[in-house]
Amino acid sequence: xxxxxxxxxxxxxxLALVHPYPLVSTRAGCVRARTRLSRAAHRVGGGRRxxxxxxxxxxxxxxMAVSVADVEPEMIxxxxxxxxxxxxxxGAGGAADTDMVAEAAKVIVESTKEMTSKxxxxxxxxxxxxxxxMLKDEVRTRSYMNAIIQNKHLFxxxxxxxxxxxxxxxxxxxxxxGARLVIGIDCSGIIEQAREIVRVNGFSDTVKLIKGKVEDxxxxxxxxxxxxxxxxxxxxxxxxxxxxxxxxxxxxxWLTDGGLILPNIARMTVEGLDDKEYWDGKVDFWNDVYxxxxxxxxxxxxxxxxxxxxxxxxxxxxxxxxxxxxxxxxTKKDLDFEAPFTLTAARDxxxxxxxxxxxxxxxxxxxxxx
Numbered sequence: 001x002x003x004x005x006x007x008x009x010x011x012x013x014x015l016a017l018v019h020p021y022p023l024v025s026t027r028a029g030c031v032r033a034r035t036r037l038s039r040a041a042h043r044v045g046g047g048r049r050x051x052x053x054x055x056x057x058x059x060x061x062x063x064m065a066v067s068v069a070d071v072e073p074e075m076i077x078x079x080x081x082x083x084x085x086x087x088x089x090x091g092a093g094g095a096a097d098t099d100m101v102a103e104a105a106k107v108i109v110e111s112t113k114e115m116t117s118k119x120x121x122x123x124x125x126x127x128x129x130x131x132x133x134m135l136k137d138e139v140r141t142r143s144y145m146n147a148i149i150q151n152k153h154l155f156x157x158x159x160x161x162x163x164x165x166x167x168x169x170x171x172x173x174x175x176x177x178g179a180r181l182v183i184g185i186d187c188s189g190i191i192e193q194a195r196e197i198v199r200v201n202g203f204s205d206t207v208k209l210i211k212g213k214v215e216d217x218x219x220x221x222x223x224x225x226x227x228x229x230x231x232x233x234x235x236x237x238x239x240x241x242x243x244x245x246x247x248x249x250x251x252x253x254w255l256t257d258g259g260l261i262l263p264n265i266a267r268m269t270v271e272g273l274d275d276k277e278y279w280d281g282k283v284d285f286w287n288d289v290y291x292x293x294x295x296x297x298x299x300x301x302x303x304x305x306x307x308x309x310x311x312x313x314x315x316x317x318x319x320x321x322x323x324x325x326x327x328x329x330x331t332k333k334d335l336d337f338e339a340p341f342t343l344t345a346a347r348d349x350x351x352x353x354x355x356x357x358x359x360x361x362x363x364x365x366x367x368x369x370x
Contacts, residue, residue: 148170149177154177156177158228159179159182159183159225159226160230161185161254162185163246164233165184165185165186166190171203172198175203175207179206180206181208183219183226185211187211214249215249226259227260228262229247229250229255234358238266238358245332251327264326265325265326265361266324266325266359267323267359268356269321269322270355271318272355273315273351273355274315275310275353276352283301284298286298316347317343317344317346
């Protein structure tokens with residue numbers, strides 16, 4: 001369909017999902033398996049959502065101010081680029097004003113004072129900590145930043161919808177790329193802080209944030225369709241706790257014909273693992289725990305996938321893509337699927353588990369203007 005004008009996400013996954021597998025000894029050859037994947041069936045340890053990150057720039061400094069909401073607002077202002085002599089580029093093209101940042105910090109502090117552990121339990125995305133984790137995953141968010149900022153011809157004068165906007169970092173990217181209007185939607189309490197972040201960085205006239213579920217809200221007056229949808233919707237194992245259903249609802253409801261979704265391609269891959277040390281630490285560990293037999297717990301790590309970073313030398317098979325998803329056309333029905341796959345062992349070894357990861361592409365056929 002022609003060369004892509006948007007950068008692809010780096011091929012090396014930063015995190016992978018490991019599913020321990022009953023031991024299969026094999027010589028170099030084929031290991032066959034069959035997997036059934038269902039949105040309702042993925043129970044991945046931790047239950048947290050892996051998302052975005054960014055480092056540098058005024059938006060990050062203000063977002064980081066949320067993480068120190070217990071300190072005095074004046075102290076927050078002293079750490080911003082304007083106060084420390086650093087550089088930043090808000091909507092007006094200059095560094096964020098120190099007084100404005102201090103004022104925003106006060107609003108943020110007040111908005112979080114009354115939140116209790118119960119609030120965070122039922123609305124974990126209201127807590128700054130999970131957004132700090134997202135914003136520090138530099139590889140993923142820089143991919144978004146590059147896809148948007150380096151393709152301003154796609155965003156100039158367009159109406160952009162940011163699904164699950166969080167702190168508003170993607171909305172800020174789109175505004176900086178020249179979008180006429182950016183609409184961010186998020187149902188968590190973090191959107192109150194996001195409004196302050198947008199204001200401090202000078203994009204209040206361009207970025208409009210709405211609190212609520214995508215399925216329940218309406219777009220601002222005069223807006224019936226959007227030209228571009230951006231979202232960091234991916235969860236563990238791609239689908240676990242993901243927002244893909246919400247993105248598809250937004251696509252079917254508001255995206256104009258021929259509109260753009262970023263990212264738009266997702267691929268899931270599987271590899272075989274030969275790692276006895278990992279197996280011993282996760283499975284055989286229960287054989288003797290401080291001199292006690294706890295093998296009754298041994299089946300549990302075999303049942304639940306684990307989110308883990310695995311060393312490259314543990315992989316002893318080829319990598320196979322078993323599912324490719326085009327966000328432009330996929331339906332909810334397509335997300336319950338069965339995918340057979342065949343792995344070829346590159347060396348003699350024991351298959352201790354499967355390593356499953358995903359790649360996300362920003363692919364478009366729109367060439368920049370000459």
